[in-house]
Amino acid sequence: MAVIVQKYGGTSVGSVERIQAVAQRIDQTARAGHSVVVVVSAMGKTTNQLVDLAHQITSTPSRREMDMLLSTGEQVSIALMSMALHELGTEAVSLTGAQVGIVTEAEHTRARILQIDTQRLQQHLDKGKVVVVAGFQGVSDRDNLEITTLGRGGSDTTAVALAAALPADTCEIYTDVPGILTADPRHVSDAQLMSEITCDEMLELASLGAKVLHPRAVEIARNYGVPLVVRSSWTEDPGTKVISPAHTPRVLQGLELVHPVDAVEFDTDQAKVALLRVGDRPGIAARMFGEIGRQEIDVDLIIQSIHEGNTNDIAFTVGQEMLKRAESVAHAIAPVLRSEPQNSQEAEVMVDPQVAKVGIAGAGIIGRPGVAARMFTALSSVGINIQMISTSEVKVSCVIDAEQCDRAIEVLCETFELDSSPVALSHVPMQEQPAVRGAALDMKQASLGIIGVPDRPGMAAKIFQTLAEKGICVDTIIQSQRCRVVDGLPRRDIAFTLPEADLEEAQAVLADLASTVAYGEVVVNRAIAKVSVVGSGMVGHPGVAAKMFSVLASSGINIQMISTSEIKISCVVDAEQGVKALQAIHAAFNLSQPQQMAVSH
Numbered sequence: 265m266a267v268i269v270q271k272y273g274g275t276s277v278g279s280v281e282r283i284q285a286v287a288q289r290i291d292q293t294a295r296a297g298h299s300v301v302v303v304v305s306a307m308g309k310t311t312n313q314l315v316d317l318a319h320q321i322t323s324t325p326s327r328r329e330m331d332m333l334l335s336t337g338e339q340v341s342i343a344l345m346s347m348a349l350h351e352l353g354t355e356a357v358s359l360t361g362a363q364v365g366i367v368t369e370a371e372h373t374r375a376r377i378l379q380i381d382t383q384r385l386q387q388h389l390d391k392g393k394v395v396v397v398a399g400f401q402g403v404s405d406r407d408n409l410e411i412t413t414l415g416r417g418g419s420d421t422t423a424v425a426l427a428a429a430l431p432a433d434t435c436e437i438y439t440d441v442p443g444i445l446t447a448d449p450r451h452v453s454d455a456q457l458m459s460e461i462t463c464d465e466m467l468e469l470a471s472l473g474a475k476v477l478h479p480r481a482v483e484i485a486r487n488y489g490v491p492l493v494v495r496s497s498w499t500e501d502p503g504t505k506v507i508s509p510a511h512t513p514r515v516l517q518g519l520e521l522v523h524p525v526d527a528v529e530f531d532t533d534q535a536k537v538a539l540l541r542v543g544d545r546p547g548i549a550a551r552m553f554g555e556i557g558r559q560e561i562d563v564d565l566i567i568q569s570i571h572e573g574n575t576n577d578i579a580f581t582v583g584q585e586m587l588k589r590a591e592s593v594a595h596a597i598a599p600v601l602r603s604e605p606q607n608s609q610e611a612e613v614m615v616d617p618q619v620a621k622v623g624i625a626g627a628g629i630i631g632r633p634g635v636a637a638r639m640f641t642a643l644s645s646v647g648i649n650i651q652m653i654s655t656s657e658v659k660v661s662c663v664i665d666a667e668q669c670d671r672a673i674e675v676l677c678e679t680f681e682l683d684s685s686p687v688a689l690s691h692v693p694m695q696e697q698p699a700v701r702g703a704a705l706d707m708k709q710a711s712l713g714i715i716g717v718p719d720r721p722g723m724a725a726k727i728f729q730t731l732a733e734k735g736i737c738v739d740t741i742i743q744s745q746r747c748r749v750v751d752g753l754p755r756r757d758i759a760f761t762l763p764e765a766d767l768e769e770a771q772a773v774l775a776d777l778a779s780t781v782a783y784g785e786v787v788v789n790r791a792i793a794k795v796s797v798v799g800s801g802m803v804g805h806p807g808v809a810a811k812m813f814s815v816l817a818s819s820g821i822n823i824q825m826i827s828t829s830e831i832k833i834s835c836v837v838d839a840e841q842g843v844k845a846l847q848a849i850h851a852a853f854n855l856s857q858p859q860q861m862a863v864s865h
């Protein structure tokens with residue numbers, strides 16, 4: 265008989281009736297002869313209410329006391345769920361995170377799981393009991409019994425970690441939607457259910473704002489090959505399977521910590537094209553990449569940085585054999601893209617025929633502010649200047665001089681303790697994977713632009729290291745192409761997005777740092793939204809980016825920033841236009857059609 269972990273979220277246990285209904289479901293699984301571990305969240309909006317209570321007393325509650333407070337929510341649910349099971353005649357026992365042996369690091373409010381001692385759990389299972397575990401919590405030190413929590417939404421992580429540790433035959437995440445949908449149904453009413461999604465796609469979606477699964481849960485599922493499914497608590501429908509790649513067995517010690525970075529990736533077959541001083545108005549990126557797409561040129565990284573005055577820079581990389589064509593498109597279109605129709609200053613085309621892309625990839629980059637900074641520091645320690653940076657939460661890619669690629673790979677493997685060989689990125693599309701699987705919207709970010717950062721090795725490292733030391737997680741980082749000489753120094757602008765809640769602290773850090781790094785102004789925008797599309801089939805499919813940009817343009821939406829990874833394209837737009845942008849993109853990629861295995865683009 266199988267070992268099954270089932271996790272029920274807040275809404276699913278939001279009332280006595282719902283707890284009873286869920287208990288029925290658990291009871292059926294147990295009666296079928298399976299060993300069942302149940303993970304539950306706090307009832308309904310309990311966690312939010314507890315946060316509000318704390319804020320009524322202080323605006324700066326201690327992290328330790330927050331954990332003490334928030335962990336009570338789950339404790340209520342486990343006891344009630346066990347009682348409901350008892351009423352059905354099923355033997356069940358509730359256990360807190362500490363009792364179940366979920367040992368975490370000592371980082372209050374965002375602890376990562378180090379190990380799970382499954383002995384106690386196993387003993388109860390052996391006696392035929394259903395074990396009901398409090399999600400979202402652990403204990404940092406078995407001697408001092410310090411209660412920790414895993415970060416908001418962390419019950420998913422508890423469930424998948426338990427499934428990895430036991431190990432379980434399957435981990436089922438029960439929630440208030442039928443599974444993973446092509447977009448958040450609260451914003452897009454005709455979002456469709458996906459029957460399956462790869463872990464990599466889900467990681468991008470989850471970290472881009474699809475709250476249905478905690479990204480760290482997906483990370484564990486991927487790293488440990490946990491069979492994972494997301495389903496509705498109210499129906500028997502099969503839901504969405506989250507598919508893990510074939511995995512190499514890993515030790516459970518340091519569960520969430522051992523490998524923040526899984527791989528160093530590189531691509532030496534890249535050339536860079538940049539258009540400087542293009543207009544900052546809707547439709548510019550669409551014109552550019554529309555033409556590129558029509559010529560069947562497959563672009564890889566695309567970045568558009570913050571603008572100075574009313575102009576933008578757009579840069580992209582292509583395979584070297586595509587460069588000639590890409591370059592002639594850029595030259596042909598540059599006059600049309602100038603900042604103002606009446607402005608005589610044309611957009612300028614800049615080409616570098618031989619650059620390399622090096623990247624680090626790993627789900628462990630999420631929520632660990634130090635990882636990108638470590639990469640920049642490592643590169644600068646061997647004198648490598650970074651020309652372009654593009655990040656997603658699970659990847660950081662840097663474009664550097666082609667000649668320095670080997671050195672970069674070497675220093676990155678050393679820094680992240682990877683003995684496995686670096687991965688050469690492939691341009692071959694993943695057959696049968698849709699170009700666009702789903703879309704997401706993140707409204708909780710702000711953007712910050714640092715104008716005039718000296719263009720020499722070590723600057724990005726210094727800035728992001730200092731932010732990381734304060735625990736500030738930046739997301740999309742974009743370094744501009746335009747280089748200006750001010751005070752005798754060539755300078756570039758660096759922009760990034762970050763959680764809005766961290767904005768003030770980031771501003772304070774940057775104000776302090778200005779004396780050492782000597783940059784100009786810091787430009788802040790709180791009112792942004794990030795819209796993204798994700799799909800593994802995007803690789804080798806020219807035209808996906810162009811389509812996204814043209815949809816935004818035809819909805820009159822201006823794109824402030826663009827950043828891409830191999831399987832995602834994100835655009836920062838005005839906050840007020842976020843939902844409209846998501847809806848337009850969702851419709852344009854035919855995501856409203858049931859099961860979009862072959863997406864037109």
Ligand code: ADP
Nearest residue numbers: 273274275439440441444445447448474475476
């Ligand atoms: P739970 O309490 O069960 O953990 P959450 O509220 O954390 O539930 O996550 C489920 C919610 O995630 C859904 O109600 C939905 O509004 C939201 N959501 C966002 N993006 C997606 C998506 N792509 N697919 C499904 N749900 C999504």
Ligand code: ASP
Nearest residue numbers: 305311400416417418419
């Ligand atoms: N109760 C916690 C929260 O609301 C954890 C969870 O539900 O996953 O964030």
Ligand code: MG
Nearest residue numbers: 273417475476
């Ligand atoms: Mg959740």
